[in-house]
Amino acid sequence: MTNFLHLFFTFFKVGLFTIGGGLAALPLLQNYSERYGWVDEKMFADMIAISESTPGPIGINMATYVGLSQYGFIGSIVATTGMVLPSLLIIYLIANFLKGFNEQPIVQGVLQGIRPVVIGIIGSALIAISKVTIIKMPTLYAKGQWLDFFEWKSLIIFGVFIIAVMKMKIHPIFFIVGAGVVGIILF
Numbered sequence: 001m002t003n004f005l006h007l008f009f010t011f012f013k014v015g016l017f018t019i020g021g022g023l024a025a026l027p028l029l030q031n032y033s034e035r036y037g038w039v040d041e042k043m044f045a046d047m048i049a050i051s052e053s054t055p056g057p058i059g060i061n062m063a064t065y066v067g068l069s070q071y072g073f074i075g076s077i078v079a080t081t082g083m084v085l086p087s088l089l090i091i092y093l094i095a096n097f098l099k100g101f102n103e104q105p106i107v108q109g110v111l112q113g114i115r116p117v118v119i120g121i122i123g124s125a126l127i128a129i130s131k132v133t134i135i136k137m138p139t140l141y142a143k144g145q146w147l148d149f150f151e152w153k154s155l156i157i158f159g160v161f162i163i164a165v166m167k168m169k170i171h172p173i174f175f176i177v178g179a180g181v182v183g184i185i186l187f
């Protein structure tokens with residue numbers, strides 16, 4: 001029972017303190033996953049890829065996966081409930097008690113301050129994922145070793161797809177499916 005409570009409250013904290021959506025939750029999820037030994041860095045990167053490739057929000061998908069992998073079906077329900085419950089409670093309170101909340105000058109100031117922080121949090125997640133996807137870690141620079149620093153296939157895929165996403169106006173699922181096909185061919 002204590003394992004389920006621990007799982008619930010861990011994901012409840014992630015859901016409560018994540019402002020900016022699932023990508024902003026990645027650093028917290030990574031921290032807890034490593035601290036509690038749920039997954040290693042490579043598995044965490046794989047979880048992100050799977051969570052982004054399946055329907056639903058990334059944070060909820062990851063909570064469900066961790067709960068399932070650690071404590072089975074009941075664990076997946078407990079972790080997912082912990083992740084979702086804070087948002088449901090907060091939205092319920094805002095919707096019922098604070099009509100016109102968004103137009104308040106103080107709220108606008110808070111949101112203006114939070115936005116850059118959310119971008120920073122997402123950027124830190126990008127760096128963490130890059131360490132296991134694009135950058136060979138722990139590779140230290142030594143004379144003539146720059147070519148060994150990067151996972152070149154992954155870096156090229158990243159570059160091609162980021163340009164394609166910026167230039168093309170098609171649904172992201174096509175990029176995800178395309179990246180999966182490219183991964184099968186190259187790896």
